Amino acid sequence: MVFNMSLLPLVVLLFAGCALASSNRIFGGEETTIEKYPYIVQVEMYHSGTWNQGCGANIILRDWVLSAAHCFEGRYYRPEFNRIRAGTTYRHQGGFIHYVDFERNHPEYGVLATYDADISVVKLTTPLVWSPTIQKGTIVPQGYVLPDNTPVVHAGWGYTASWRPSTVLQHVEIYKINNSLCTERYKELLGPSVSPNMICAGLLDIGGRDACQRDSGGPLYAGNVIVGIVSWGYECADARYPGISTKVSSYTNWIIQNAR
Structure with missing residues (x-):
């Protein structure tokens, strides 16, 4: 980092x-x-038989991304139903897929205010490979x-x-x-x-x-x-x-x- x-x-x-x-x-x-922004990735979520981009995230290490806690919580949230797509300009096209292992939402998320501490670090199951389109x-x-x-x-x-x-x-x-x-x-x-x-x-x-x-x-x-x-x-x-x-x-x- x-x-x-x-x-x-x-x-x-x-x-x-x-x-x-x-x-x-x-x-x-x-x-x-x-x-121009090789540090950004798409967060895709699996629902009703299909994957759909629902959030963004930010590369901070080869196997960690930084995102919002509200993207990784809720009644239907499961780590295995989330993945990231890195290294592409296009939504749902190209790049490299890496699945989510687990998330760590900030423990004070929603305590001081409804969306206070809306931040999460997310571990990937496989490491990213640095390239001109994938960077920390x-x-x-x-x-x-x-x-x-x-x-x-x-x-x-x-x-x-x-x-x-x-x-x-x-x-x-x-x-x-x-x-x-x-x-x-x-x-x-x-x-x-x-x-x-x-x-x-x-x-x-x-x-x-x-x-x-x-x-x-x-x-x-x-x-x-x-x-x-x-x-x-x-x-x-x-x-x-x-x-x-x-x-x-x-x-x-x-x-x-x-x-x-």
Whole structure:
């Protein structure tokens, strides 16, 4: 696992499907390639006789990926019904399949707030093989504070403005939004609350860009460093209520201790 202490200050460069639901999304983005983001993988889930991409994840070691806890829990969740597809630009096509051995969801998931600590390290049954399209990602150091208004990027195969998953990897640039402002806005909805362990990002009072359905567990990048994990939010690309990602820097030490 690689950490970059110099990180994001030099960079001035999604989340739930229905209102206030955990996300499984790229809205307002454009097509890109896996060569630009070789650290991202698809999470596919088996249901009713077929495999379907439902979340994203991030490579942190040859046999470990980082994702959202809500992608690896629930009444019907079984590790053997989950796998990842690595090294391909295209949803459900190409690349390499690796099955899930087990997951470690953060023990405080949902304790402080409904989606607080929405983060999981996931062990694969077989190791990834490094290549130009499969690479280990860099995660942010413990305690790092991402400045407000920093440009950040989502990537994934989630819903686009057509309200269907994208067949091609998408990316979109947005901005980190002040946590206190984000918290106050979400209080208006009387639903899940925003905690200090979350990052809000979007185009405030403009909207139109975001992660969306099926982007959950995927990355929020700042300078190609993974600073967030797509978690939840209100609608997709809403102007008033930004998308919310788990703040990786709150859990970096936990990730290092548990992804082994």
